Amino acid sequence: MGIRTIIVLPYDAQWKQDFTAIKAELQEALDGLALRIEHVGSTSVPGLSAKPIIDIDVVIRDESMLEAVIAALGRIGYRHEGNYGIAGREAFGYEGKEHLRDHHLYVCPLDSPELKRHIAFRDYLRSHPEAVHEYSRVKEEGAELYPHDIDRYIEHKSPFIEGIYRKIGI
Template sequence: MPEPLDGTTLAAKLVHGPRPTTVTIVDYDPAWPVRFEHRAAELRDLLGERARLIEHIGSTSVPGLAAKPIVDIVVGIDNPDDEQAYLTDLEAAGYELRVRERAHRALRGGTDSEPVNLHCYPPGHVEVRKYLAFRDRLRANEADRDAYAALKRQLATREWPDINYYAEAKRPLIDEILARAGWRG
């Protein structure tokens, strides 16, 4: 189980430091999968065989689920720590590095009206498998989907010192849903 989030640990991972934020949750938009497909095609062209996996993850990947209107994508990169192998190409395409941690890079791209979060992990990484298991469970289980949406709407009523604290606040329910999905890691 991951360690609880603290300011020192978070600051070490964030390229530009913590950013206070409020979260906006909106009803599901059927344009989200289309936005993903467009970005996935761009990433395939940009990265070629370096992209071993490109998957739509997060709430925008679950039909009917309210979400932050930011498309989340995971890209399987053999060694995300070898930034010279791919990062320059992503930055040239408009992605900005936001998080640097062992075996993971998170970038922000897209436009103000169509933002994208891009997570780069090795293709078989446990976090990739967890993202996909969680997504698939929410796609298949209306009760879990509704519980998750309700929690997100409730958490969106406050300001956060950084978006990662919002994500941390969702973790207990995410862990419960993953357990119901049979997740073993």
């Protein structure tokens, strides 16, 4: 696979349109199985620097929906990859999506703590421009310091994220 370089770019308004295109494809395939499809992660926050990968949470009523969702997503090229050790969040990989921006797809039941964290963090940043500025700085610095080490990059930005979680009571 080779060495991957961590690239953090300034906010790009195109990310919102990229999410909309992915969401439309997902909605058609899921045909009512999802309660909603949320744009989460850094690309969902105007003004925030980010790796140009769209993070998406498909919200389902509960775990009983998962099997039907896995089948529906499988029909359009997504494969279920399990929860990667994070309860309440099922990850999906994909092939044949060259027409869409790179993205991470997760399926979360409505009562998922991980979903709650994603939404609360996003919404906090959307309403706190000073936090957006600081988080952009931290992420850009991490990408510069650790351009080929995703674990160290994540470790670098973790204190900022944990600080926001404390502020919002998560």
